[in-house]
Amino acid sequence: MAPELVFTILEKDLVIYSYPLMISLALLACAVITVILHRMNGLSIQRGALYIIVVLVSALVFARLSHYLLNPEIYTQSNISPWVLEPGQFFMYGGYVGGLALAALISPCLTGLNGLRALDLTAPGLASTAVFAKMGCFLHGCCFGPPAPPPLGLPVAEGSRAFLHYQQIWVAENSVSVYRPVDLTLLPVQMWESIVGLIGLAMALSMLRRSYPSGTVFFLYFGLFSLARCGLHFLRVDQPSATFQYYVPFLYLGCAGICAVGLVLVMWKFGNNKESSRDKPYVSI
Numbered sequence: 001m002a003p004e005l006v007f008t009i010l011e012k013d014l015v016i017y018s019y020p021l022m023i024s025l026a027l028l029a030c031a032v033i034t035v036i037l038h039r040m041n042g043l044s045i046q047r048g049a050l051y052i053i054v055v056l057v058s059a060l061v062f063a064r065l066s067h068y069l070l071n072p073e074i075y076t077q078s079n080i081s082p083w084v085l086e087p088g089q090f091f092m093y094g095g096y097v098g099g100l101a102l103a104a105l106i107s108p109c110l111t112g113l114n115g116l117r118a119l120d121l122t123a124p125g126l127a128s129t130a131v132f133a134k135m136g137c138f139l140h141g142c143c144f145g146p147p148a149p150p151p152l153g154l155p156v157a158e159g160s161r162a163f164l165h166y167q168q169i170w171v172a173e174n175s176v177s178v179y180r181p182v183d184l185t186l187l188p189v190q191m192w193e194s195i196v197g198l199i200g201l202a203m204a205l206s207m208l209r210r211s212y213p214s215g216t217v218f219f220l221y222f223g224l225f226s227l228a229r230c231g232l233h234f235l236r237v238d239q240p241s242a243t244f245q246y247y248v249p250f251l252y253l254g255c256a257g258i259c260a261v262g263l264v265l266v267m268w269k270f271g272n273n274k275e276s277s278r279d280k281p282y283v284s285i
Contacts, residue, residue, distance in 0.1 A: 022136025027056055029132055030125035037121045037208070043111050051103075051110045055122070059099030066094025070248060071241040092133055093229060093248075096126065097255065100222075116215035116266070123204040123221045130197025130225070138190035145187030145235045153185030162186055165238060189235045196228045213270040215262060223259030226252045 031052045038048035067089050103122055104115030111118055137143040141160025147153060156162045166184055200221050207217045230252035239245035 018139035019136045019142075022132050022139065026129040026132035026136070029128040031056060032125075033128055034122055034125035037124065038111060041113075041121065043113075047110060051107070051118075052125070054106060054110070055099050055103045058102045059095035060090070061095075062098025063090040063092055063095030066098070067091040067240075070094070070244045072243060073241040092129070093226075093251070096222075097251075100126070114214060116218065119218035120208065120212075120214060120216070123218045124201055124208070127197045127201035127204055127221065127225070131194050131201065134190045134194040134197065138188060138194070142238060143190045143193075143236055144238055145189035146237050148185060148187045150185050152187065154188045154191075156184045156186055161238065186237075187235060189232055193229065193232055196225065196232075200225055213266045215266045219259040219263040219266065223256045223263065226256040226259065230256070 031049075034052045034055075035045060035048040038051065039045055043051075070091060100119060100122070104119055107113050107115050107118035113121070134143070141156065141162040144156075144162040144165075147166070156166070163184070204217055204221050207220070230249050233249055233252065
């Protein structure tokens with residue numbers, strides 16, 4: 001974990017904060033992949049760019065809003081303004097849900113595609129955000145797991161949120177003021193979710209090369225991703241609040257259930273009308 005990346009250029013230190021850097025890469029990857037896929041399906045780059053800009057901006061707004069709604073204790077007890085933006089005060093999954101809902105609504109107007117077909121084309125970009133964003137969480141030291149011995153556990157950098165969390169516990173239990181980060185290795189829950197995103201990216205791109213009914217790629221990817229997040233949620237130690245800890249799994253399971261129902265309905269429609277329900281492959285290679 002490295003909350004700050006320091007580069008020396010012309011004898012001067014250039015400090016790059018890892019969390020904003022990886023979030024920026026996540027948004028860039030999502031935008032590039034989504035625009036390219038829309039372009040390969042006959043949409044102009046300008047309209048594709050407008051579409052993804054609207055979706056990403058709305059996703060950031062929903063990510064911030066959902067963090068505020070799911071963690072009221074943080075803002076009421078600590079007198080933190082909801083308008084102050086800091087790393088770790090975004091709920092990525094809330095941004096997914098809000099951004100995807102808006103994408104399905106505005107797609108017919110901006111892209112000329114029906115909502116489900118647009119969501120299929122958005123799925124790979126969505127998966128790429130998980131890859132980079134959770135790397136950012138790992139480097140920043142948030143969303144961490146419990147202590148574990150190497151090689152299962154990875155070392156923690158001094159000054160990260162994970163380090164400070166366990167430092168307080170160490171001081172309280174041992175009555176000492178010095179804590180050695182070399183003694184602490186944690187389950188890299190963030191990197192496991194990043195790997196889930198990478199697998200989802202490969203799966204979505206592979207499915208887009210074949211002919212499936214509209215909605216199949218998205219429902220399958222997002223349903224499995226939601227189940228994976230639900231499982232990893234229980235390995236997280238730094239739950240922001242009691243509300244977040246106890247109620248967010250129901251959100252994951254609810255979205256997974258909606259995706260399962262959507263997938264069943266898509267398959268049922270395809271079974272009743274095979275000729276009109278099956279779309280051409282999105283990506284021809």
